[in-house]
Amino acid sequence: MTGAPDGETPPRAGLAERQAALVAALVAGGEPPAGFAPGPLAATRAALLRKRAGEVARHWPLLAASLGAGWSTTFANWAARRPTVGSLRDGWDLARAMHDQHTLPPAAAEELAVREARLRYDGLRAPRPRRVPAVGRAGGAVAVQIAGRVRLLRPAPRPSTAPSFHGEGAPDTAGSASWISD
Amino acid sequence: MTGPSGVGIGWRPEIAGFVAELPGLRFVEVVAEGVPSSGPLPHGLAQLRERAVTVVPHGVRLSLGGAEPVDPARVAHLASVAQRLDAPLVSEHIAFVRAGGLEAGHLLPLPRSREAVDAVCANVARAQAELPVPIALEPIAALVDWPDDELDEADFLTEILDRTGALLLLDVANVHANARNRGADPLALLDRLPLERVAYAHVAGGAEHGGYYHDTHTDPVPAAVLELVGALCARQRPPALLLERDGHYPPAAELRAELDALAAAAGYPAVT
Structure with a gap:
C-alpha cells in the first residue's frame, strides 16, 4: 500500500x-x-x-x-x-x-544483618563471602560472622504489642531465633 | 540413555524426597541452569541416575528466540549437563528471555514473522552444532501477541521444526492457556501440529487471574488441561508426559493424585 x-x-x-x-x-x-x-x-x-x-x-x-x-x-x-x-x-x-x-520489620532486619555479616555486597556486583570476621547491623539487629559462621548477637527491637507507659517496652524476643541459618 | 517414557515429573530440589520415592518413575526433567557443569551432582539427581531414571536437562535461559546469537557459554553449559546426566536429549523454548541488556525474568514470545523464524532457526543451529544430543523445542504460553504476526501458530512452529530438524516438546497447558486467552480452539492447533515429532509433553497447573488464564505451575492441573491430554493422546500419544510443578508444593498425597490423574488421562501406568 x-x-x-x-x-x-x-x-x-x-x-x-x-x-x-x-x-x-x-x-x-x-x-x-x-x-x-x-x-x-x-x-x-x-x-x-x-x-x-x-x-x-x-x-x-x-x-x-x-x-x-x-x-x-x-x-x-x-x-x-x-x-x-x-x-x-x-x-x-x-x-x-x-x-x-x-x-x-524486625525479623527482616535480622535477616539483613545476618546477610551483611556473611557477605560483602557493594550494591553493584554479586555479593562475595567475607574472609575476615565482620559485624552486620540493621534496624538494631546485630550479627557477627567469624570463620564463616554467623550469629545474631542482638535481635531487632520489637514494638511492644500493648502500649506501655514508656513507649518502648522490653524487647519482645519471642519468635526471634538467636541463630538464623543463611 | 533411554528416551523419555511414561509419566514423569519435573525434578526440583524442594520435592527431591518425594520424587526419590516414586517406585515406577522412569523419567524426570531438570532445569539445566540449576545443574553445575562440574563438582558433585545434586544428591537426589545422582540417586535417580543410579536407578537408570532418564534425566532430561531443560534449559530456560538460552534465549533461542533472541535476535542476537545465542551465548556460547550457555550452550556449552547445557551440553556439559547433558553429558553428565547421560541425557538422551535436551529441551529449550521458542522464546527470548533478554534483549538490549535487560533480563525479562521470563519466557517472552516472538513475533510470528519470517524474520523471527530466521533468528530462532539460526540460534537452534548454533546450539545443535555444540550439543551432544538432539534438542526438543517447546512453544510457550504468552499473554501478549505481537502486532504484526505473518504466520499463525501452527505454521510458525512447523516451519521452525522443519528447518531445524528439532523435536517438539508440546506443553499441553500452554496450548490450553493460549487458546483460552486468544479465544481459539486448542483442538484446531493440535490437528495442525506435527504430533509425530513430539519427544514428550509437559502438563502443568494454572489459575485465572485478572481475566486471563495464567500457566503458573504453582496451582493444580485443571480438568480442562487433563481433557486436552486425552484429546492429544487420542490423536497421537506422546512417548512421555511430564508434570511440572514449580512452587506452592502441595502435600505428597495431592502431588501423587495429580501424577495418577495424568497417567489415567494418557493411559500410561501409574508411577506412584
Whole structure:
C-alpha cells in the first residue's frame, strides 16, 4: 500500500530493537511498544512481578514473611521500574531501601544483618563471602560472622504489642531465633 | 540413555524426597541452569541416575528466540549437563528471555514473522552444532501477541521444526492457556501440529487471574488441561508426559493424585 521504493517492505525497526523495547516496557518502565494491546501487556507485567516476588521470597523468607499479605504489593511497587539483578540482590536492595526508610520489620532486619555479616555486597556486583570476621547491623539487629559462621548477637527491637507507659517496652524476643541459618 | 517414557515429573530440589520415592518413575526433567557443569551432582539427581531414571536437562535461559546469537557459554553449559546426566536429549523454548541488556525474568514470545523464524532457526543451529544430543523445542504460553504476526501458530512452529530438524516438546497447558486467552480452539492447533515429532509433553497447573488464564505451575492441573491430554493422546500419544510443578508444593498425597490423574488421562501406568 505504501510506496516503498523497489517494492521492498517499508523500513521498520529490526527484531533486536523491537525485542529490547518490549523487555524495557515490561521490566524497566519503558514506553509500551507501538501496536501492542495494553491489556495483555499490563497483565504480563503484573505476572512477571508476581513471579519475581515469589523468587525473591525464596531468597529472603523473613523479609517476605514479615510483610505478610503486603509482600507482593511492596515488592511490585519497588520492582516495577527496576529490572532484576537476580533474586538475592533484588531482595537485598529492597531490604536496604526499607531499612533506610525505617520501614524494615524486625525479623527482616535480622535477616539483613545476618546477610551483611556473611557477605560483602557493594550494591553493584554479586555479593562475595567475607574472609575476615565482620559485624552486620540493621534496624538494631546485630550479627557477627567469624570463620564463616554467623550469629545474631542482638535481635531487632520489637514494638511492644500493648502500649506501655514508656513507649518502648522490653524487647519482645519471642519468635526471634538467636541463630538464623543463611 | 533411554528416551523419555511414561509419566514423569519435573525434578526440583524442594520435592527431591518425594520424587526419590516414586517406585515406577522412569523419567524426570531438570532445569539445566540449576545443574553445575562440574563438582558433585545434586544428591537426589545422582540417586535417580543410579536407578537408570532418564534425566532430561531443560534449559530456560538460552534465549533461542533472541535476535542476537545465542551465548556460547550457555550452550556449552547445557551440553556439559547433558553429558553428565547421560541425557538422551535436551529441551529449550521458542522464546527470548533478554534483549538490549535487560533480563525479562521470563519466557517472552516472538513475533510470528519470517524474520523471527530466521533468528530462532539460526540460534537452534548454533546450539545443535555444540550439543551432544538432539534438542526438543517447546512453544510457550504468552499473554501478549505481537502486532504484526505473518504466520499463525501452527505454521510458525512447523516451519521452525522443519528447518531445524528439532523435536517438539508440546506443553499441553500452554496450548490450553493460549487458546483460552486468544479465544481459539486448542483442538484446531493440535490437528495442525506435527504430533509425530513430539519427544514428550509437559502438563502443568494454572489459575485465572485478572481475566486471563495464567500457566503458573504453582496451582493444580485443571480438568480442562487433563481433557486436552486425552484429546492429544487420542490423536497421537506422546512417548512421555511430564508434570511440572514449580512452587506452592502441595502435600505428597495431592502431588501423587495429580501424577495418577495424568497417567489415567494418557493411559500410561501409574508411577506412584
